[in-house]
Amino acid sequence: MNKAHGQCLCNAISFTAEYKEEKFSACHCDMCRKWGSGPYLAMAATLNDVKGKEHIKSYKSSEWAERAFCNNCGTNLYYKVTAEGQHKGITYISMGLLDESADLVMEREIFIDQKPEGYNFAGDHIKQTAEEVMAEFSTED
Numbered sequence: 001m002n003k004a005h006g007q008c009l010c011n012a013i014s015f016t017a018e019y020k021e022e023k024f025s026a027c028h029c030d031m032c033r034k035w036g037s038g039p040y041l042a043m044a045a046t047l048n049d050v051k052g053k054e055h056i057k058s059y060k061s062s063e064w065a066e067r068a069f070c071n072n073c074g075t076n077l078y079y080k081v082t083a084e085g086q087h088k089g090i091t092y093i094s095m096g097l098l099d100e101s102a103d104l105v106m107e108r109e110i111f112i113d114q115k116p117e118g119y120n121f122a123g124d125h126i127k128q129t130a131e132e133v134m135a136e137f138s139t140e141d
């Protein structure tokens with residue numbers, strides 16, 4: 001397991017993130033861009049040693065997930081899958097919270113068909129449309 005420390009902008013919340021792979025994704029969906037102004041850069045991780053839990057505010061942003069943020073500074077913390085199925089409980093933490101992120105590699109861009117024309121990420125990685133993402137997430141087992 002890889003580990004990285006992270007905290008929100010005002011430091012009220014801090015934690016240790018544990019993750020299997022040094023990979024992150026970028027989500028260009030309308031909701032993520034409304035949430036944080038740009039694409040949501042995030043990685044699947046488990047949060048441990050969480051301090052300042054009382055500042056974590058989360059809400060159900062859709063039928064299948066919740067989003068959490070610091071109730072003091074407003075920093076976006078994570079996106080967590082709440083829908084039943086194989087993805088339930090997976091938490092995608094905001095990559096910008098981590099102190100150590102230099103080794104992380106962009107693995108995929110999702111909701112690429114909702115990305116504004118005005119910018120692009122460099123490099124070669126998987127790009128999935130909304131339809132492709134939904135198909136992957138609705139696979140039942």
Ligand SMILES: [Zn+2]
Nearest residue numbers: 008010070073
């Ligand atoms: Zn904060």
Ligand SMILES: [Zn+2]
Nearest residue numbers: 027028029032
């Ligand atoms: Zn999104």
